[in-house]
Amino acid sequence: MNVTPLHPVTISVVICAYTDRRWDDIHAAVASVRAQTHAPHEIVLVVDHNPALQARLADSLPDVVVVANREDRGLSGGKNTGVAVARGEVVAFLDDDAVAAPGWLAAFAAGYDDPAVAGVGGLTLPLWPGSTTSAELVSAPVPASTGRRPRWFPEEFDWTVGCTYRGLKPGPVRNVMGGNASFRREVFAVAGGFSSGIGRTFHKRPLGCEETEFCIRLRQRRPAxxxxxxxxxxxxxxxxxxxxxxxxxRERCYAEGLSKALVTRSVGAQDGLASERAHALKTLPLGALRGLGATLRGDLAGAGRAAAITVGLAWTAWGYGIGSTAGARTARAAR
Structure with missing residues (x-):
């Protein structure tokens, strides 16, 4: 961790953890941050209302700042706690079941050479079942194997497993993805923190979008x-x-629809659904046609990918409809 940074910006890395079932994952994530070519200013590990895990991690990772989530249970509270503890000019977020390539922070740092840039997100690739184990990644953070993708699984829906999806292009975006993201620390004073009513909590459904709502809220309050x-x-x-x-x-698609309804209730439908409309109207139809074309060329799994795209879109729309209806009822009852 004594490598000279390629860019002068200091970056604190926040990792949120909640269960000892991810013990090896957490240590692999920390090891990958230690191995960065742009050395982190600090590593902050936020433990979500699990004192026993917090004590074990503090003992096993003495060079890491290990703290308890000071807010409501869930990922939003954990991230807010990490921001409050962090002292770097930039705060980067890494999922506790992910590992970063050695140039991850250097790429983030380069983005902040432009003073107009408030946040930078990166490329998240999946480690499918059968990939390099987390225990192996502790000593060698770059995976030798990324496992085997299910043949029916369309790349357009990689967001359902927390990864970058087909159709996303480098450059300016409405929002970055939360598990591979960074923001200038100063913008949290402008936009506030991540909303505890959106995203992963103790809710039984795999909700998301806390980073989407935050990014939209940030742009609404600081349009430049x-x-x-x-x-x-x-x-x-x-x-x-x-x-x-x-x-x-299917469950993740439905939950995403519910989450989008919460986002639009917070920031409005125009901003809340702008990227989703483009994805649904352009990227997904092209993906379905690509799958059908692959079937005609002899890849029978192509039909499965086309069907999955259709089902995924339908389930997401269904979740959004249910969430919007429930929100309207709540608003009427409040009035």
Whole structure:
């Protein structure tokens, strides 16, 4: 961690953890941050209302700032706690079941050479079942194997497993993805923190979008702020066996629809659905046609990918409709 930074900006890395079932994952994530060519200012590990895990991690990672989530249970509270503790000029977020490529922070740092840039997100690649284990990644953070993607799983829906999806291009974006993101620390005073009513909590459904709502809120309060997607800021995110199944795929799509309804209730439908409309109207139809074309060329799994795109879009729209209806009822009752 004594490598001279390629750019002068200081970056604190926040990792949120909640369960000892990810013990090896957490240590692999920390090891990958230690191995960065742009040395982190500090590593902040926020433990979500689990004192026993916090004590174990503090003992095993003495060079890491290990703190308890000071806010409500869930990812938003953990991230807010990490921001409050961090002292770097930039705060970067890494999922506890992900590992970063050695140039991850250097790519982020380069983005902040432009003073207009308020946030930079990166490329998240999946580690499918059968990939290099987390225990192996502790000593060698770059995976030798990324496992095997289910043949029916469309790249356009990689967001369902927390990864970058087909159709996202480097450059300015509406929002970055939360597990591979960074922001100038100063913008949190402008936009506030991540909303505890949106995103992963103790809710039984796999909700998300806390970073989407935050980014939109930031741009609404500081319109000149620019957010970038840089595909050189690379991490690998683990996909457990249960999340590589079609049942989870459908559930995650439905939950995303519910989450989008919460986002639009907070920031408005125009901003809240702008990127989703473009993805649904352009990227997904092209993906379905690509799958059908592959089927005609002899790849029978292409039909499965086309069907999954259709089902995924339908389930997401269904979740959004249910969430919007419930929100309207709540608003009427409040009045």
């Amino acid at each position: 702020a620019e957010l970038l997607y840089d595909d050189q800021a690379i991490i690998w995110h683990r996909v457990p066996v249960e999340r590589a199944r079609f049942a989870y795929f």
